Amino acid sequence: MVTASAAPAAAAQMRYDITFTDTGTLNGVAFTDQSVDISMIGDPGALTPQTPFPGFTVETIDPLVSATVSIGGGPAATFDFATRLGLTTVDNGGFETLFFSRTGVLGSDIADLVLAVDPATFDFSKPMAPLATPFPLFDTSTDTTPIQTSQGVLIFTDQAPATDGTFAIAGVPEPAAWALMLTGFFSAGAALRRRRRHTPVCQA
Numbered sequence: 001m002v003t004a005s006a007a008p009a010a011a012a013q014m015r016y017d018i019t020f021t022d023t024g025t026l027n028g029v030a031f032t033d034q035s036v037d038i039s040m041i042g043d044p045g046a047l048t049p050q051t052p053f054p055g056f057t058v059e060t061i062d063p064l065v066s067a068t069v070s071i072g073g074g075p076a077a078t079f080d081f082a083t084r085l086g087l088t089t090v091d092n093g094g095f096e097t098l099f100f101s102r103t104g105v106l107g108s109d110i111a112d113l114v115l116a117v118d119p120a121t122f123d124f125s126k127p128m129a130p131l132a133t134p135f136p137l138f139d140t141s142t143d144t145t146p147i148q149t150s151q152g153v154l155i156f157t158d159q160a161p162a163t164d165g166t167f168a169i170a171g172v173p174e175p176a177a178w179a180l181m182l183t184g185f186f187s188a189g190a191a192l193r194r195r196r197r198h199t200p201v202c203q204a
Contacts, residue, residue, distance in 0.1 A: 012044075012125070012171065012172065013041055013042065013043050013065060013172040014041070014042060014043075014044055014124065014125060014127075014169055014170065014171060014172060015039065015040070015041055015169070015170045015171070015172050016039075016040040016041075016042060016085055016124075016167070016168070016169055017037065017038065017039050017040070017130075017166075017167070017168045017169075017170070018037075018038040018040075018098075018100060018111050018113065018137075018165065018166070018167050019035060019036065019037050019038070019130075019164075019165070019166050020035075020036050020111070020113075020137045020162035020164055020165040020166070021033055021034065021035055021036065021162055021164050022034070022036050022156050022158050022162050023156070023157055023158040024154065024155050024156040024157045024158065025153075025154075025155050025157065026071055026077070026149070026151060026152055026153075026154050026155075027151055027152025027153065028152065028153075031071050031072055034071050034072035035070075035071070035072055035073065036069065036070075036071060036162075037069065037070040037073075038067065038068070038069050038100060038110075038111060039067070039068050039069075039070070039076065040064050040066065040067045040068075040083070040085055040100070041064065041065040041066045041067075041172060042061040042064040042065055042085055042124075043061065043065060044061065044123075044124040044125035045125075046061055046062070047059050047060070047061055047124055048060055048061075048062060055090060055091040056088060056089070056090055056091075057088070057089045057119070058086055058087070058088050058089075059086060059087050059089075059124070060084050060085065060086035060087075061084060061085045061086070061124065062084035062085075062086070062103055063082040063083060063084055063103045064082075064083045064084060064085055066078070067079045067083040067100075069149060069154065071154075075151070077149035077150050077151035077152075077154070078149060078150040079147070079148070079149055080148040080149060080150060081102050081103070081148065082102065082103035082104075083100065083101065083102060083103060083110075084100075084101060084102070084103045085098070085099070085100050085124075086098070086099050086101075087099075087115075087119070087122065087124075089119040095114050095115065095116055095117075095134070095135070096114070096115050096117050096119055096122065097112060097113070097114050097115075098112070098113050098114075098115055098167055099111070099112045100112075109145060110147060111137065111138075111165075112137065112138045113133040113135075113137040113138070113165040113167060114133050114134065114135040115131055115133060115167060116131075116133075116134050117131070124169065126169065127169050127170050127171055128167075128168060128169040129168060130166040130167070130168040131166060131167050131168065132164070132165070132166050133165040133166070133167070136160075136161035136162060136163050136165075137161055137162040137163070137164075137165030138161045
């Protein structure tokens with residue numbers, strides 16, 4: 001008798017957020033000291049470790065499922081190229097470098113921040129509250145390559161690295177979880193409407 005083996009469960013996707021304050025232009029429109037929020041969705045099951053040099057380990061999620069950027073709380077713009085997220089660790093370094101870049105680019109070319117984390121316990125697959133960088137965040141202020149987005153070219157013009165960078169990890173609800181939450185909202189709304197219709201009106 002032949003039995004079909006169950007397919008391995010797909011790894012849950014996670015959301016990764018890098019935030020910092022910067023100055024630049026988006027589609028030719030200038031912004032000054034505005035919040036920059038880069039939001040990424042990735043599959044930590046696709047994490048690939050590499051050792052490009054002795055004493056260095058690089059782990060990357062390449063490519064990411066999606067990546068967007070929002071300036072000053074405005075609408076999110078999608079990056080017009082494949083992107084990746086990675087962490088570079090140095091033996092006995094104490095600080096690790098998180099980078100967000102184009103796929104295929106060596107190192108970081110969009111955002112690069114240092115985190116005070118233990119690489120032995122850091123996990124791309126587990127939620128993490130916003131963690132502030134103890135060092136300035138380096139963006140593309142020294143990179144001449146335009147950052148193409150769905151809302152036009154993004155350019156960071158501030159030559160001084162941002163000093164308020166943070167990084168956070170959160171879970172992405174599965175489709176079934178979204179359906180359950182929406183069902184709950186609709187049920188609660190229907191119950192509230194029924195209650196209002198059947199509430200007797202007291203006469204003075």
